[in-house]
Amino acid sequence: xxxxxxxxxxxxxxxxxxxxxxxxxGDVLTPAFMPVGTAGxxxxxxxxxxxxxxxxxxxxxxxxxxLRPGVEVVRAMGGLHRFMGWPNAILTDSGGFQxxxxxxxxQVSDRGVEFRSHLDGSRHxxxxxxxxxxxxxxxxxxxxxxxxxxxxxxEPDVVREAVDRTLLWxxxxxAERERLRAEGRGAMALFxxxxxxxxxxxxxxxxxxxxxxxFDGYALGGxxxxxxxxxxxxxxxxxxxxxxxxxxxxxxxxxxxxDMIEAVAxxxxxxxxxxxxxxxxxxxxxxxxxxxxxxxxxxxxDERPLDPDCDCPTCRRFSRxxxxxxxxxxELLGPRLASVHAVHHAVRLMRDARAAVVTGGFEAFRxxxxxxxxxxETLTPSREPDRxxxxxxxxxxxxESHHDVE
Amino acid sequence: xxxxxxxxxxxxxxxxxxxxxxxxxGDVLTPAFMPVGTAGxxxxxxxxxxxxxxxxxxxxxxxxxxLRPGVEVVRAMGGLHRFMGWPNAILTDSGGFQxxxxxxxxQVSDRGVEFRSHLDGSRHxxxxxxxxxxxxxxxxxxxxxxxxxxxxxxEPDVVREAVDRTLLWxxxxxAERERLRAEGRGAMALFxxxxxxxxxxxxxxxxxxxxxxxFDGYALGGxxxxxxxxxxxxxxxxxxxxxxxxxxxxxxxxxxxxDMIEAVAxxxxxxxxxxxxxxxxxxxxxxxxxxxxxxxxxxxxDERPLDPDCDCPTCRRFSRxxxxxxxxxxELLGPRLASVHAVHHAVRLMRDARAAVVTGGFEAFRxxxxxxxxxxETLTPSREPDRxxxxxxxxxxxxESHHDVE
Numbered sequence: 001x002x003x004x005x006x007x008x009x010x011x012x013x014x015x016x017x018x019x020x021x022x023x024x025x026g027d028v029l030t031p032a033f034m035p036v037g038t039a040g041x042x043x044x045x046x047x048x049x050x051x052x053x054x055x056x057x058x059x060x061x062x063x064x065x066x067l068r069p070g071v072e073v074v075r076a077m078g079g080l081h082r083f084m085g086w087p088n089a090i091l092t093d094s095g096g097f098q099x100x101x102x103x104x105x106x107q108v109s110d111r112g113v114e115f116r117s118h119l120d121g122s123r124h125x126x127x128x129x130x131x132x133x134x135x136x137x138x139x140x141x142x143x144x145x146x147x148x149x150x151x152x153x154x155e156p157d158v159v160r161e162a163v164d165r166t167l168l169w170x171x172x173x174x175a176e177r178e179r180l181r182a183e184g185r186g187a188m189a190l191f192x193x194x195x196x197x198x199x200x201x202x203x204x205x206x207x208x209x210x211x212x213x214x215f216d217g218y219a220l221g222g223x224x225x226x227x228x229x230x231x232x233x234x235x236x237x238x239x240x241x242x243x244x245x246x247x248x249x250x251x252x253x254x255x256x257x258x259d260m261i262e263a264v265a266x267x268x269x270x271x272x273x274x275x276x277x278x279x280x281x282x283x284x285x286x287x288x289x290x291x292x293x294x295x296x297x298x299x300x301x302d303e304r305p306l307d308p309d310c311d312c313p314t315c316r317r318f319s320r321x322x323x324x325x326x327x328x329x330x331e332l333l334g335p336r337l338a339s340v341h342a343v344h345h346a347v348r349l350m351r352d353a354r355a356a357v358v359t360g361g362f363e364a365f366r367x368x369x370x371x372x373x374x375x376x377e378t379l380t381p382s383r384e385p386d387r388x389x390x391x392x393x394x395x396x397x398x399x400e401s402h403h404d405v406e
Numbered sequence: 407x408x409x410x411x412x413x414x415x416x417x418x419x420x421x422x423x424x425x426x427x428x429x430x431x432g433d434v435l436t437p438a439f440m441p442v443g444t445a446g447x448x449x450x451x452x453x454x455x456x457x458x459x460x461x462x463x464x465x466x467x468x469x470x471x472x473l474r475p476g477v478e479v480v481r482a483m484g485g486l487h488r489f490m491g492w493p494n495a496i497l498t499d500s501g502g503f504q505x506x507x508x509x510x511x512x513q514v515s516d517r518g519v520e521f522r523s524h525l526d527g528s529r530h531x532x533x534x535x536x537x538x539x540x541x542x543x544x545x546x547x548x549x550x551x552x553x554x555x556x557x558x559x560x561e562p563d564v565v566r567e568a569v570d571r572t573l574l575w576x577x578x579x580x581a582e583r584e585r586l587r588a589e590g591r592g593a594m595a596l597f598x599x600x601x602x603x604x605x606x607x608x609x610x611x612x613x614x615x616x617x618x619x620x621f622d623g624y625a626l627g628g629x630x631x632x633x634x635x636x637x638x639x640x641x642x643x644x645x646x647x648x649x650x651x652x653x654x655x656x657x658x659x660x661x662x663x664x665d666m667i668e669a670v671a672x673x674x675x676x677x678x679x680x681x682x683x684x685x686x687x688x689x690x691x692x693x694x695x696x697x698x699x700x701x702x703x704x705x706x707x708d709e710r711p712l713d714p715d716c717d718c719p720t721c722r723r724f725s726r727x728x729x730x731x732x733x734x735x736x737e738l739l740g741p742r743l744a745s746v747h748a749v750h751h752a753v754r755l756m757r758d759a760r761a762a763v764v765t766g767g768f769e770a771f772r773x774x775x776x777x778x779x780x781x782x783e784t785l786t787p788s789r790e791p792d793r794x795x796x797x798x799x800x801x802x803x804x805x806e807s808h809h810d811v812e
Contacts, residue, residue: 039735040728046739047723069706069731076707077727085723300475301482317491321483322446325475329445332738333452 003142003189003216005248011362015240015267018357021248023089023141024187025081026056030248030269031353033260033346034059034091035277039068040084043277044336045343047086053312053344054351057089057141059272062134063098066126067117071137079139091272092140093252094131094173094193096147108148110168128169132176132190140188144219145173147193152225159197163206166195166221174213189216191250198227200238207242217248220268224253233262240267257286257349257373261366264353271350280342281335283327287345289377294320294338295327298381308378312344409548409595409622411654417768421646421673424763427463427654429495429547430593431487434463436654436675437759439666439752440497441683445470446480446490449683450742451749453491459718459750460757463495463547465678468540469504472532473523477543485545497678498546499658500537500599502553514554516574534575538582538596546594550625551579553599558631565603569612572601572627580619595622597656604633606644613648623654626674630659639668646673663692663755667775670759671768677756686748687741689733693751695783700726700744701733704787714784718750 004022011017021028035042035050038061042050050058060080065071077083080090096113100106103115103124112127126134128146135143147166150158170192180186192215196203210218220239223232236251243249248269254260255273263271276286283295287307294306305315306323314323314337326334349369356365410428417423427434441448441456444467448456456464466486471477483489486496502519506512509521509530518533532540534552541549553572556564576598586592598621602609616624626645629638642657649655654675660666661679669677682692689701693713700712711721712729720729720743732740755775762771 039731039737041732041735041737041739044738044742046742064735068735069727073707073727073731077709077725083725083728083731085728301479303483319483319489321475321479322489322491325445325479325489326447329447329470329474331445331447332450332741333447335738336450336452336742 003248005217005246007245009358011265011357012360013363014265014366015237016264016353016357016362017267017269018354019248019269021057021089023057023189025087025089025141028057028089028270029351029354031260031264031350031357032057032270033255033350034270034272035343035347036061036272036274037084037086038274039064040074040080042339042343043281044332044339047084049313049340050086050343051088053340054347055088055343057091057270058086059091059093060084060138060140061098062092062095062131062138063102063126065092065138066095066124066134067119071134074139075137081139089141090139091142091250091270092135092138092144094144094146095126095134096131096144097149097252099126100149108165110165112146112169113148128172129176132173132180132186136177136180136186136188142189142191142217143177145170145190145192145215147195147221149195149222150197152197152222152227154197156199156202159195159199159202163195163202166193167206167209170210170213170215174215191215191217191219191248193219193221193252194239194243195222197222198231198235200235203235203239204242207239211242211244215247217250218243219250219252221252223251224259229259232259233266236263236268237266243267255346257346258370260346260349261353261369264350264357265362265366273346276342276346277339280338283324283334283338285338285342285345287341287378288372289375290373290379292320292379294323295334296324297328299324302381304378306338306341307345310341310345310348312341314338314341314344409654411623411652413652415764415766417671417763418766419769420671420772421643422670422759422763422768423673423675424760425654425675427495429463429595431493431495431547432462434495434676435757435760437666437670437756437763438463438676439661439756440465440676440678441749441753442467442678442680443490443492444680445474446486448745448749449687450738450745453493455719455746456492456749457494459746460753461494461749463497463676464492465497465499466490466544466546467504468498468501468537468544469508469532471498471544472501472530472540473525477540480545481543487545495547496545497548497656497676498541498544498550500550500552501532501540502537502550502599503555503658505532506555514571516571518552518575519554534578535582538579538586538592542583542586542592542594548595548597548623549583551576551596551598551621553601553627555601555628556603558603558628558633560603562605562608565601565605565608569601569608572599573612573615576616576619576621580621597621597623597625597654599625599627599658600645600649601628603628604637604641606641609641609645610648613645617648617650621653623656624649625656625658627658629657630665635665638665639672642669642674643672649673661752663752663779664776666752666755667759667772670756670763671772679752682748682752683745686744689730689740689744691744691748691751693747693784694778695781696779696785698726698785700729701740702730703734705730708787710784712744712747713751716747716751716754718747720744720747720750
């Protein structure tokens with residue numbers, strides 16, 4: 001059962017495309033932003049709120065769910081969709097990134113990764129076969145191949161070795177899914193992950209092999225991990241040029257609005273990132289005109305919504321002043337209202353990009369978005385600036401990590 | 407402008423009654439449970455969720471809102487209803503209890519209470535006049551008279567002195583509202599608070615004076631602060647017998663289901679308490695058959711809702727297993743889903759009691775409630791008991807303080 005992916009439109013002046021992924025849990029319109037629900041919950045939000053934001057797919061983390069509550073519990077509860085009350089599609093990551101970034105005492109071999117749980121120190125081994133079985137047990141619509149990640153910068157031979165192992169694991173993961181399918185399981189789609197860091201030749205070498213394997217889609221791995229943005233975007237362009245046009249392309253860990261639009265322009269179909277929601281829980285949101293640090297005292301009496309251009313439930317109903325007050329008093333409704341906006345904003349940005357591709361106006365859309373996002377308009381408090389007379393909302397830094405789980 | 411309160415039904419075999427309070431923000435059906443929104447937010451919940459639970463009134467804390475964001479900010483934002491997006495009625499406490507329990511370096515005199523903020527150490531004075539002006543500035547529908555609270559047990563003359571001062575402050579609060587009304591403000595209703603601890607004669611002495619003052623309603627203060635439950639209920643019976651029948655009676659700080667029903671049986675119309683929601687945020691909820699510690703590992707694979715008898719959004723949609731998992735992984739959705747149920751349960755319990763009074767079946771309702779609440783049915787995990795073989799959900803203690811702010 002291959003994943004059905006239909007390309008519905010292609011932009012004439014960029015590589016942007018509009019597609020539709022059919023899953024057992026509804027269609028996913030691409031380009032798509034996938035909110036991250038690490039432990040089976042998009043933090044602070046109900047499934048209804050995530051769906052109301054327009055999300056037709058969420059990401060869940062294999063490593064976390066494997067440790068808590070465990071695959072058997074999720075399976076006993078009828079699978080992840082039923083467990084978390086989410087009716088639409090779910091993509092699970094392979095666990096590879098989290099095993100490398102969170103677990104302790106890791107030992108990597110061709111067999112897989114042996115590690116100790118960051119929660120209780122218990123010993124576990126996850127290899128390419130286990131990763132497939134776990135994701136199948138969770139009931140993912142789209143599973144990811146188990147990959148090895150290297151921290152950049154790394155020596156060329158370290159990168160090469162990780163690429164080779166990822167390719168080995170990719171083949172074994174596909175074989176494991178075949179074995180499951182022979183048993184009547186393994187219905188999920190499976191994406192391969194292209195690695196090679198920021199070395200274009202290495203990424204090309206990786207895909208020479210990966211592209212021959214019968215994956216249902218391909219992911220761009222190992223990017224947005226600290227390298228220059230222009231270099232990341234070069235790699236995206238490079239990978240997308242080699243990826244087959246008829247399969248979905250998933251750029252992992254990207255959620256800054258500018259990066260999302262530029263990735264779409266280079267042919268990316270799917271993205272996920274904790275950045276929008278993690279920022280939101282800390283009192284910072286992306287809005288149409290930039291980045292708003294709503295917890296800032298400068299907004300204490302600002303009656304405007306977070307984003308005057310937004311029609312999300314938060315922006316329709318609550319003022320910056322109230323949300324700022326909620327953050328100042330550590331009320332959980334603050335992170336929640338900001339998260340509602342953040343998910344809505346990211347999902348709608350991709351939905352708008354899709355509409356622009358379909359109507360042939362993507363270039364104009366991209367230009368308008370970029371100008372407006374950089375304008376900073378509405379970031380100045382409507383009533384009173386902070387005590388230094390400057391609109392404090394504009395003083396935040398943009399640098400954020402984004403591959404972490406929520 | 408007096409508060410309009412209509413008695414719609416009176417139980418024949420108990421003192422239970424059904425009434426209707428008309429406010430500028432809609433009617434409040436009594437008996438009513440008032441969810442607590444300390445800082446302008448019923449913790450973790452959106453105003454829509456609180457309203458969907460059936461709440462037609464919430465309580466907000468004067469002390470907290472006075473310190474943050476400050477009365478002037480709330481006033482500038484159009485008042486508390488608009489600020490927090492709550493369309494129904496709001497009752498504000500006087501701040502007396504919080505000043506005494508939270509603030510530092512308190513000095514009490516007839517003038518009022520001088521204290522330092524527990525947040526930043528800043529100095530403030532709140533007396534009966536300030537309490538009225540602050541509540542008016544917030545835009546309360548029902549304000550409370552500023553009262554002095556003594557910690558029990560206390561010597562009789564300490565209690566007596568606090569009663570006398572509370573009566574003095576009650577008179578001055580009423581006078582301050584008159585002054586505001588002469589200026590076109592002060593439209594809010596004002597309730598007096600009866601004190602006297604657990605000394606029936608002292609409470610009677612207090613009400614001999616308080617009952618002569620033109621308050622719009624009367625509150626039972628100084629109860630449920632650690633004394634025996636049977637003694638508290640005696641005081642409720644005693645106070646209610648003296649309170650006028652045509653004015654609403656508000657029992658402060660009571661939210662345990664058994665206490666609520668017994669208070670209603672003794673003639674109480676309104677109650678508030680942090681207990682249901684604070685417990686919920688810690689993973690414990692009241693359900694129709696008792697007290698469920700959902701965070702307990704015993705519920706790890708329990709597919710039933712928190713309360714099989716409940717039709718709240720949480721119980722219609724999520725399993726104990728999922729909610730237990732959310733608590734185990736510190737997901738904010740856990741406290742939130744539990745809070746949705748908790749508010750719904752408390753509000754509906756009072757709404758059901760009201761319906762029983764109206765139809766003449768309150769005694770039968772009270773008996774059924776008491777039997778069922780004590781049954782413990784459904785508290786046993788449906789699949790696996792905890793490692794000691796006992797339904798761990800029943801091992802929690804009942805003792806909780808409840809006057810605290812959220």
